[in-house]
Amino acid sequence: MVNTYLSREAARKLKHGAPWVRREDIVSIEGTPSLGEAVQLRDEEGQLLGLADVDLEASYAVRRLGSAQEPAEGLIPRHVRHAFERRAHLVDDPRFCRIINDDGDALPGLIVDRYDTHLVVQTLTRAMDARLQEISRALVEVSGAESVLLRNDTSRRRQLGLPAQRPHVLHGNPPRWTRVLELGARFTVDLTYGSGVGYPYDQRELRRFLTRLSPNARVLDPSCHVGGLFVHAGRHGARSILAFDSDADTADLARENAEANGLMGRFQVERGDALDVLHGMQDTFDLVLLDTPEVTTPEGFVEQVRLGLKATRHGGTLLVIGYQPPLPVGGFDDLVAEACEQEERRSFRMARFGLPPDHPTLVGFSGTDYLSGLVLEAS
Known part of the structure; x- marks a missing residue:
C-alpha cells in the first residue's frame, strides 16, 4: 500500500x-x-x-x-453497511432517505439516496468515480436493491470541476418515475431527469414543522419543485396554495402530487421563475415558502429574501431555506438580517433548522452543513 x-x-x-x-x-x-x-x-x-x-x-x-486501526480490505462494503445500519435507527422510514452522505458516513465524495428498492448515486471526487462498480456491488449486496442509477449530471459536479455525465444505469432496471412516502404524504419523483438526485430529503424537518404553520393559511411557494413543502402545508390545513416552478415537467409533477394528496380545489401550480414571480407579486400571504436552490450569489439570496418578505403579510410567516455554496459559511443569518433591514421589516426568528439525521456531518467542520432554514414572523 x-x-x-x-x-x-x-x-x-x-x-x-x-x-x-x-x-x-x-x-x-x-x-x-x-x-x-x-x-x-x-x-x-x-x-x-x-x-x-x-x-x-x-x-x-x-x-x-x-482510522489508523481500520484495515483497507473491505473498506467500502464495511462503510456502506454501517450507513444502512445508522438509518435503520435514526430515520422514521429508512426506505426513503439519504443513505450515504459524503464525509458524514466516512465515504468522501459519495452521495446515495434511497427510494425503497431503487438507489440513486452521485460521486463528487475522481476517486469515487473510479470505484463506481465496487460501490454499486456493495450497495446491492448490503440492501438487496433492485436497481442503482448514477446521476452525475448535476451542477454540483461542475462546481467541483468534474465532468458532467448523462444519467446511466449501474445495476438493474431503474424506473424513471417512482414513489416517495414521507410523513404521511406520497410523491411521484423523476429519478432520471429530476433536479438533484430526485427528491430533497434534506428538507424533512422543515416539512415536519409545517404542520404548525399551515392551518387556514394562504400559502405562496415560488419555487415548489415537486411540491414537497406546499403539499405538507395543504395536508395540514392550508386553505389556498399558489405555487410555481421554472421547469414545466416539474410543475406537472407538483400538480400530480397535490391531487394525489387530496388538495383538489385548494391549489394552483404555474410555470414561473421564482425571482420573476416575486418581482411581479402584488398580493400578500400568510405563509411564504422560500426555497432558494437557483440562487448563485449572496446578493441574489438577499434579493429573494427581501421579495419574500414583501409577499408576507404583517404578522405572517416566511420560511427561508439557503445553501452553501453560494452562501458563505456562517453567513446565512447575516444575509437574512440584511434582507430584513433593506425591506424595513422587523422579523422574529421562530425556529431554526439544519440537516435531518440521515444527513450526518462532521463536528467542527461547518462547511459540511450545507443547508440552513429559518422560520420568521414578519411584522
Whole structure:
C-alpha cells in the first residue's frame, strides 16, 4: 500500500478529526497512488494516521477514509453497511432517505439516496468515480436493491470541476418515475431527469414543522419543485396554495402530487421563475415558502429574501431555506438580517433548522452543513 507523508500541522488536524487536507500539506508520497486505491497516511515520523484517497489534481488532495486501526480490505462494503445500519435507527422510514452522505458516513465524495428498492448515486471526487462498480456491488449486496442509477449530471459536479455525465444505469432496471412516502404524504419523483438526485430529503424537518404553520393559511411557494413543502402545508390545513416552478415537467409533477394528496380545489401550480414571480407579486400571504436552490450569489439570496418578505403579510410567516455554496459559511443569518433591514421589516426568528439525521456531518467542520432554514414572523 502507498504511504503518503503529511506535514506536522496537517497531521495535527487529522488527529483532531479533519476530513481533508490540501496538496501543499503532503511532504512526500512513496509510489504512485491510483485513483480509487486507498493509501496510508503517516506523519513525518512515520506514525500511521489512517486511510485516505489522494488526488493531486483536487483542491482537497487528501480525503480521509478510515482510522489508523481500520484495515483497507473491505473498506467500502464495511462503510456502506454501517450507513444502512445508522438509518435503520435514526430515520422514521429508512426506505426513503439519504443513505450515504459524503464525509458524514466516512465515504468522501459519495452521495446515495434511497427510494425503497431503487438507489440513486452521485460521486463528487475522481476517486469515487473510479470505484463506481465496487460501490454499486456493495450497495446491492448490503440492501438487496433492485436497481442503482448514477446521476452525475448535476451542477454540483461542475462546481467541483468534474465532468458532467448523462444519467446511466449501474445495476438493474431503474424506473424513471417512482414513489416517495414521507410523513404521511406520497410523491411521484423523476429519478432520471429530476433536479438533484430526485427528491430533497434534506428538507424533512422543515416539512415536519409545517404542520404548525399551515392551518387556514394562504400559502405562496415560488419555487415548489415537486411540491414537497406546499403539499405538507395543504395536508395540514392550508386553505389556498399558489405555487410555481421554472421547469414545466416539474410543475406537472407538483400538480400530480397535490391531487394525489387530496388538495383538489385548494391549489394552483404555474410555470414561473421564482425571482420573476416575486418581482411581479402584488398580493400578500400568510405563509411564504422560500426555497432558494437557483440562487448563485449572496446578493441574489438577499434579493429573494427581501421579495419574500414583501409577499408576507404583517404578522405572517416566511420560511427561508439557503445553501452553501453560494452562501458563505456562517453567513446565512447575516444575509437574512440584511434582507430584513433593506425591506424595513422587523422579523422574529421562530425556529431554526439544519440537516435531518440521515444527513450526518462532521463536528467542527461547518462547511459540511450545507443547508440552513429559518422560520420568521414578519411584522
